[in-house]
Amino acid sequence: MTDMSPRDELVEHLPAMRAFAISLTRNGSLADDMVQDTLVKAWTNIEKFEPGTNMRAWLFTILRNTYYSSRRKSKREVADVDGVFTESLAEKPAHDGHMQMNDFRKALGKLKVEQREALLLIGASGFSYEEAAQMCGVAVGTIKSRVNRARAQLAELMEHGENESLEMTDDATMSVISASKVASF
C-alpha cells in the first residue's frame, strides 16, 4: 500500500538540512540535534506534507521553527560565543587552501541571525525570494532587505579583515555603518 511514501524522500534532503542547520547555529552538535528533531517531526507529521510541493522548503520551515523555539526556550543566544563553530570547521582541511574562508566564516557568524538565515536561503540553498519569505513568515521585501544588509555587512567585514583600514567614503561601508546598530548583538 505505502510503497512510495514521501517519507522515502526525507533522506535526500538530509545533507542540505545539516548544511542549513550548521550555518544557522554555528554549532555542529546542536545543528545535528536540530536536524534529528526535524526528521522525527517530519516523519510523524508526513501527512501534513502536500505531495507535489517543495519538500525541502517544508523541511527547512520545520527546521527553523525548531531552531527559533529552542532559542526562545533557552532565552539566550545559542550563538557560538567562543568560536566553537569556527574552530570545528577550521579543523577540516580547506578545499581551496584559502585562509579567506575562515575569515568568511567568522564574518558570517557576526551577522544577525535573521540576516544570516535570509542570505543562506537565497545565496546558498537556491530558494526564491518568494519561497524564503513564505518559510520565514515575512514579506518578500523583508527578505530582500535582509539579504542586502547581510551582503553589505559581509563585504565590509571581509574587507576590514584584509586590510585593517576602514574607508569611510566607500558606499558599502557607509551603508553598513548605518545598518550596524541592528547587527551588533
Place this chain on the structure above:
Amino acid sequence: MKAAKNEDRESVIDENLKKVFNETLEEGIPDRFKDLLSKLKQQESERGSEND
C-alpha cells in the same frame, strides 16, 4: 565602476557561501541519521503489522 565592484563582491560572497554549504553536503549522511531512519521505518512496519 562602483556597481561592478558590488557585483563582484556579491558573487564572491555567494561563492563562499556555497563552499561553506558544500563542505557539509560532501560529508554525506552521518550514521546517526541512517540509524534513526531505519528505526523509524522499523517502528512503522511493526505498527503496521499490529493492525493486520
